[in-house]
Amino acid sequence: MRVLLCPDKFAGTLSAPEVAAAVAAGWREIAESDELLIRPLADGGPGFVDVLADALGGHRVAVPIVDPLGRPAAGEILLTADGTAYVESAQACGLHLLAPPERDPKATTSFGLGLLVAAAVERGAGRVVVGLGGSATNDSGAGMLTALGVTPLDAAGLALPYGGAALAAVAGLDGAPRLRGVDLVAATDVDNPLLGLHGASNVFGPQKGADRADVLLLDSALERFAMVLERDLPGCPASLGALPGGGAAGGTGAAILALGGRCESGIGLVSRAIGLDAALDAVDLVITGEGSFDHQSLRGKVVAGVAGAARDRGLPCVVLAGQVSTGRREAAAAGVTDAYSLVDHFGGDEHGLAEALSRPADGLRELGARLAGQWSRARRV
Known part of the structure; x- marks a missing residue:
């Protein structure tokens, strides 16, 4: 058999x-x-890079990053012969990186993931595939965008602090994404949108430490951020908050879509690779x-x-x-x-x-x- x-x-x-x-x-x-x-398989969450490295070979490059609370951490990118770089959000944003008392999606950041993507761009990748899943964040990729050169600002023109809750005060953006024309792909483990009943905050926020009041605050903050992205970031698609996959990894999928990227099925991508x-x-x-x-x-x-x-x-x-x-x-x-x-x-x-x-x-x-x-x-x- x-x-x-x-x-x-x-x-x-x-x-x-x-x-x-x-x-x-x-x-x-x-x-x-x-x-x-x-x-063995992965859908974009933890283990994404390991499974692809076993299937595709390539070169693994260590990258100094930060964890969801901004503490120093270790990450890596996988560079393959066809010029594609694979990175994994869980290495920088993973829920497993935090002790239970530390889990607070109002404060956690995706900045470390942005450092991974930036490293892939600097290494000359023409395509960057970001595995999304298992995250401790709910900041709609705001931290990632900051690391890539797009900083959310408040009404006074000051940079916002880490975390999804701070986005309730977002009023504009500063800078432009430093992506050098790469093809950006989100390998998602979910098809949830960014906002609403089936969105990042409502569905996944409680798993990351959010209570009901936190969920309402975060969903409202992400709605405001989506509005600012649509208005101020060139190329951001309309109706960002409703697009499938935008809710992946605490809304990081929406940030990738806002940068002109696209979402693909994580399991589909890995299945083809293996x-x-x-x-x-x-x-x-x-x-x-x-x-x-x-x-x-x-x-x-x-x-x-x-x-x-x-x-x-x-x-x-x-x-x-x-x-x-x-x-x-x-x-x-x-x-x-x-x-x-x-x-x-x-x-x-x-x-x-x-x-x-x-x-x-x-x-x-x-x-x-x-x-x-x-x-x-x-x-x-």
């Missing part, structure tokens, strides 16, 4: 290659003669997964892309996740044959959650063995 293992990371515990390796180890305990194709279509055409079963299989999983993330492609080929697709909250009917409509939760595997409730967080590789190995017992024609009897 030929099995494709193409998971995303389990955020906070295992990288995508580690997830795939654990499942593969369990499968081989039961059906060692089966052919396993291992193709040859996912060819792998799907050559297998009998697909196993994918992520840390939490929930309603957001079906809005442009890895699981949605993989399950849809499997469904189109008539292939069964099994999802492994730390937690599963997506309904069976909704999952089936997206192409998911079955879904298994590490929390449930370890007994459910608080004990199961603790085990899933502390022993994810063990659980995935055991689930891999379980799936081999159910699916493989070569399983030991």
Whole structure:
């Protein structure tokens, strides 16, 4: 039997290659003669550069940057032979970079991401692909724009401080983007717009530490900033706050659109890079997964892309996740044959959650063995 293992990371515990390796180890305990194709995936969030580096090769360049609170941090860009540079917002803006008490989307900044993009431009890249996802920010990319030469100003002409809340006072812009004509692409893990009920502040703000009052403040501030960008930044598209993908990474997608860039599916971009279509055409079963299989999983993330492609080929697709909250009917409509939760595997409730967080590789190995017992024609009897 030929099995494709193409998971995303389990955020906070295992990288995508580690997830795939654990499942593969369990499968081989039961059906060692089966052919396993291992193709770890990313959708623009954490692990984006690592997965692409494994698939494309290229040269990784270390870049000194800052984290979401402006503290020194380390980042890198991936430069490939075709003149493309890949950068990852999570390296500079990632929620995992902050301790829980530090998480405040009113104050966090995307400035470090701007330093990564600027480094890619200075290295001569003709195309810069920015992986968006897993961010701690909600500043609509204002920090990134500042690092690229476009500074938001208040009514007195003073530069605004870091953070999304400060944008409530934005009145204009100073400077021009230093991009040297690069083709700028946002690889997004979501299709949410910048503003409104399904926008960056309402949907993702609470995950980053925002309460209800914060969400209302931030959405209003981002609306004001979008108006200023449309008015003062040449080439900014109209209706910026409503464009799909603008809400990615705390609204950084909107900043990339405002700079004349475009949004692409992160999973689609990575899938092409690793040859996912060819792998799907050559297998009998697909196993994918992520840390939490929930309603957001079906809005442009890895699981949605993989399950849809499997469904189109008539292939069964099994999802492994730390937690599963997506309904069976909704999952089936997206192409998911079955879904298994590490929390449930370890007994459910608080004990199961603790085990899933502390022993994810063990659980995935055991689930891999379980799936081999159910699916493989070569399983030991």
